[in-house]
Amino acid sequence: MFIDTNIFVAARNKRDFNHRRAILLLRKALGGDYGSLYTSDYVFDEAVTVALIRTHRLEVAVDIGEFILSSKKLKILYVDEEIFKRAWNIFQAFPEKTLSFTDATSIALMEKYGIKYIMSFDKHFDGIVPRIT
Numbered sequence: 404m405f406i407d408t409n410i411f412v413a414a415r416n417k418r419d420f421n422h423r424r425a426i427l428l429l430r431k432a433l434g435g436d437y438g439s440l441y442t443s444d445y446v447f448d449e450a451v452t453v454a455l456i457r458t459h460r461l462e463v464a465v466d467i468g469e470f471i472l473s474s475k476k477l478k479i480l481y482v483d484e485e486i487f488k489r490a491w492n493i494f495q496a497f498p499e500k501t502l503s504f505t506d507a508t509s510i511a512l513m514e515k516y517g518i519k520y521i522m523s524f525d526k527h528f529d530g531i532v533p534r535i536t
Contacts, residue, residue, distance in 0.1 A: 404437035404535065405513050406477070407523035408505065411442075411450040415467045416458060421524050428522055428535065433476050437520070437535065440477045443512055445505045447471050447479065486511045500527040 406429075413425035432440055447468065455464035471477060482490070486508060494507035502510075506528070509521065513532055521528055522535045 404432060404440055405509055405518045405521045406432065406440060406442045406446070407509060407521055407525060407528075408446050408449045408453060409524045410522050411446075411467050411471060412454050412457070413524065415454065415463060415470065418458075424524075424536070432522065433474070437522070440474075441480055441512070441516065441518055442471060442477060443480045443482060443505075443509060445482055445508045449503075449505045480512045480516065482508050482512070486515060489514070497531060500531065502527055 409421065410425050410428060413419040413421040414429050416422060419425070431437065450471065451464045451468045454467045455461060458464070471479070489511040490504060490507040493510050494502060494504050506525070510528075510532055512518070513521065520533050520535050524536060526534075528534045
């Protein structure tokens, strides 16, 4: 299971509309309900940045970063040149989805590592990869 940015942000921001759902999903994931857990360095960057921009509170952004970095059950995958190039192709291949480049890197990493599902509240993944919400 690949975990997307908005799950981390919602779980750590009590004001987020999806806060309770994100907490439930992460508890199930960390409890082993979805198998091995992955995210990426790009998702880490996006989650910390989005948290800071939305809350204007450094401690919330740091909390999200520390949560991701300290989780023993969550493996961070890194974007290398191969993934970067594949993501660029994915980014251009789905203009109707308005994927961010980070989203495209997530899909490329899922392809490379055989990860079948993404945990995300973003509907633009629908039709590309199966989504757990």
